[in-house]
Amino acid sequence: MTTIRDVAKRAGVAPITVSRVLNNAGYVRPETRQRVEQAAAELHYVPNMLAHSFRSHRTNTLALVVTDITNPFWTTVARGVEDVASAAGFSVFFCNTDENEAKQGQYIAALLRRRVDGVLLAPASSNGADVHALQRQRVGVVVLDRRIEGVAVDIVRGDSVDGAFQLVHHLTGLGHRRIALLAGPAGLSVSQERAAGYEQALRAAGLTPEPALLRFGAFTVASGYAMMRDLLAHRPTAIFAANNFIAAGALTVIREAGLRTPEDISVVVFDDLPDPYVTAPVLTVVVQPAYALGRAAAARLLTRLQQPDLPPHELVLPVQMIVRSSTAAPPPPA
Amino acid sequence: MTTIRDVAKRAGVAPITVSRVLNNAGYVRPETRQRVEQAAAELHYVPNMLAHSFRSHRTNTLALVVTDITNPFWTTVARGVEDVASAAGFSVFFCNTDENEAKQGQYIAALLRRRVDGVLLAPASSNGADVHALQRQRVGVVVLDRRIEGVAVDIVRGDSVDGAFQLVHHLTGLGHRRIALLAGPAGLSVSQERAAGYEQALRAAGLTPEPALLRFGAFTVASGYAMMRDLLAHRPTAIFAANNFIAAGALTVIREAGLRTPEDISVVVFDDLPDPYVTAPVLTVVVQPAYALGRAAAARLLTRLQQPDLPPHELVLPVQMIVRSSTAAPPPPA
DNA sequence: CTGAAAGCGCTTACAG
DNA sequence: CTGAAAGCGCTTACAG
Numbered sequence: 001m002t003t004i005r006d007v008a009k010r011a012g013v014a015p016i017t018v019s020r021v022l023n024n025a026g027y028v029r030p031e032t033r034q035r036v037e038q039a040a041a042e043l044h045y046v047p048n049m050l051a052h053s054f055r056s057h058r059t060n061t062l063a064l065v066v067t068d069i070t071n072p073f074w075t076t077v078a079r080g081v082e083d084v085a086s087a088a089g090f091s092v093f094f095c096n097t098d099e100n101e102a103k104q105g106q107y108i109a110a111l112l113r114r115r116v117d118g119v120l121l122a123p124a125s126s127n128g129a130d131v132h133a134l135q136r137q138r139v140g141v142v143v144l145d146r147r148i149e150g151v152a153v154d155i156v157r158g159d160s161v162d163g164a165f166q167l168v169h170h171l172t173g174l175g176h177r178r179i180a181l182l183a184g185p186a187g188l189s190v191s192q193e194r195a196a197g198y199e200q201a202l203r204a205a206g207l208t209p210e211p212a213l214l215r216f217g218a219f220t221v222a223s224g225y226a227m228m229r230d231l232l233a234h235r236p237t238a239i240f241a242a243n244n245f246i247a248a249g250a251l252t253v254i255r256e257a258g259l260r261t262p263e264d265i266s267v268v269v270f271d272d273l274p275d276p277y278v279t280a281p282v283l284t285v286v287v288q289p290a291y292a293l294g295r296a297a298a299a300r301l302l303t304r305l306q307q308p309d310l311p312p313h314e315l316v317l318p319v320q321m322i323v324r325s326s327t328a329a330p331p332p333p334a
Numbered sequence: 335m336t337t338i339r340d341v342a343k344r345a346g347v348a349p350i351t352v353s354r355v356l357n358n359a360g361y362v363r364p365e366t367r368q369r370v371e372q373a374a375a376e377l378h379y380v381p382n383m384l385a386h387s388f389r390s391h392r393t394n395t396l397a398l399v400v401t402d403i404t405n406p407f408w409t410t411v412a413r414g415v416e417d418v419a420s421a422a423g424f425s426v427f428f429c430n431t432d433e434n435e436a437k438q439g440q441y442i443a444a445l446l447r448r449r450v451d452g453v454l455l456a457p458a459s460s461n462g463a464d465v466h467a468l469q470r471q472r473v474g475v476v477v478l479d480r481r482i483e484g485v486a487v488d489i490v491r492g493d494s495v496d497g498a499f500q501l502v503h504h505l506t507g508l509g510h511r512r513i514a515l516l517a518g519p520a521g522l523s524v525s526q527e528r529a530a531g532y533e534q535a536l537r538a539a540g541l542t543p544e545p546a547l548l549r550f551g552a553f554t555v556a557s558g559y560a561m562m563r564d565l566l567a568h569r570p571t572a573i574f575a576a577n578n579f580i581a582a583g584a585l586t587v588i589r590e591a592g593l594r595t596p597e598d599i600s601v602v603v604f605d606d607l608p609d610p611y612v613t614a615p616v617l618t619v620v621v622q623p624a625y626a627l628g629r630a631a632a633a634r635l636l637t638r639l640q641q642p643d644l645p646p647h648e649l650v651l652p653v654q655m656i657v658r659s660s661t662a663a664p665p666p667p668a
Numbered sequence: 669c670t671g672a673a674a675g676c677g678c679t680t681a682c683a684g
Numbered sequence: 685c686t687g688a689a690a691g692c693g694c695t696t697a698c699a700g
Contacts, residue, residue, distance in 0.1 A: 363669060385676095
């Protein structure tokens with residue numbers, strides 16, 4: 001394998017000069033630079049980034065740890081992260097935890113061993129241990145989408161309370177009084193915040209939240225299906241699904257029960273399903289700016305790498321409701 | 335930062351002994367092992383994998399380069415790869431090329447610099463240059479899903495010819511005579527093979543392929559939409575979409591044109607859209623074993639890393655047709 | 669079963 | 685603008 005030494009020999013310079021050329025660091029005479037570049041090309045030289053990183057203590061690598069790689073919300077976030085990172089010369093390690101705390105711990109340990117410069121973490125739980133472990137080793141961290149407890153750290157997330165409020169306010173405005181919430185895991189801040197927005201909107205309409213109409217589960221199709229099955233007996237006239245996959249499960253139950261949307265039951269959802277998902281009906285939704293969220297989080301992480309002592313900051317991105325054909329006035333009481 | 339040396343000092347042994355404990359390599363007395371492990375834990379020691387890899391010439395890292403990270407086919411493949419890799423102690427770098435040859439080249443260069451042990455590549459084109467570059471640097475390679483030209487390399491893919499034949503044969507069996515193919519990029523082996531299976535099935539039914547009914551495009555919703563718009567004037571009674579995203583685009587056109595499926599037009603597709611995609615109608619499909627494909631490819635790559643001189647091998651996984659409600663006999667001629 | 673010495677391929681820190 | 689020397693934190697190769 002050819003090394004910087006071989007290139008140096010061929011170009012008639014010292015290894016350190018080759019290093020300067022390859023890293024665009026320090027002064028090199030244009031002619032010297034050209035001779036080095038030519039020698040490198042002729043030898044098919046491939047820089048050894050392991051040696052570089054090992055010596056310089058910089059890997060130019062970030063990691064993005066998400067909870068469900070099959071959810072288009074997260075793949076869209078990933079594109080935002082990747083675009084910002086690669087423009088700044090960083091590579092990104094994508095990791096998928098399946099909302100599993102143990103898996104998350106294993107990934108964090110692996111990333112620490114690899115000496116990534118920074119981590120963007122969508123935490124699988126509110127437990128701050130992993131963030132703490134990263135900070136102890138002086139790895140940059142930005143928490144995505146969710147809040148965690150007891151740790152001072154940068155956060156970038158969408159406005160769940162406001163989004164939930166908008167959706168449920170829309171439903172009460174249409175005259176709905178029996179609105180169910182199919183929420184995510186009870187322990188996550190996003191679940192709690194969407195439930196808070198839901199209750200605020202109910203109260204604003206003079207309604208009292210009914211425990212039987214609020215279910216916690218998981219951000220999966222199967223969970224949406226199970227929660228919706230349980231709910232049918234309680235005769236909701238509208239459903240608020242806390243994410244897109246929950247909505248997909250709920251819609252399957254609705255279809256199987258022979259109910260029509262929006263005539264028999266209205267449906268609203270947090271997070272859109274993009275184009276390729278040929279949904280019917282077309283859902284009233286709160287859209288989080290997933291791509292912008294990825295970009296903002298990556299940008300913040302790069303800033304933190306340069307200024308480690310910046311005070312932690314929470315960035316809450318606004319969300320937007322799009323009213324489509326899945327919502328209408330409730331059916332007249334039977 | 336604490337090093338192997340600090341751990342050694344605390345445990346009262348030599349650094350090499352710590353190395354042996356951490357890597358489970360060579361003989362270590364159980365008591366010595368325990369002392370070392372305790373010292374490492376007390377010091378919150380995090381092994382420096384950069385130093386390890388740099389010295390040992392092994393990174394325990396693979397890369398998976400796919401063409402569209404938003405397509406569930408590829409995320410499912412990714413899970414298969416990840417499961418096999420992590421069981422064997424390897425991490426996986428996920429890279430997304432967007433079917434862009436230049437982006438692929440950049441990723442391959444970055445992976446070479448990082449000295450990944452092996453690469454699973456779904457090539458964005460039939461050009462073998464990147465595979466050649468990997469092989470020259472003695473990086474293991476397995477090509478996924480598609481064939482490339484002029485390079486001896488392991489390949490793992492689904493049976494496109496057979497899958498296409500099955501779908502189109504199903505349509506001719508129902509009585510269709512005007513069957514259109516919305517294919518992927520003309521230069522890719524998968525596109526050519528699906529077109530070949532399509533033509534074979536037509537000929538087997540005594541039909542002559544009609545150039546106006548075969549369109550090449552891209553594996554995207556937008557391309558499916560555009561191709562389908564162009565096709566409407568040619569009055570096909572059935573559509574064969576070469577992948578799931580093309581089908582999604584075509585279905586939008588069909589819906590906008592006020593056509594019903596399957597009454598007015600039948601639709602078949604290569605690659606399923608999974609659960610969360612609440613499609614209507616439910617499509618007749620050829621399913622590739624995406625998860626198994628990922629597993630098989632990763633397993634092959636691990637084998638090759640251990641036996642670099644194995645002759646190249648092509649593994650073609652069988653595919654399965656599932657007949658659902660999007661296909662029926664063609665409407666009577668107007 | 670354990671260790672002392674050398675070296676992996678770069679960059680840092682210092683000179684000139 | 686260029687270079688000689690030292691060293692990053694491990695593992696290899698050899699000894700005992």
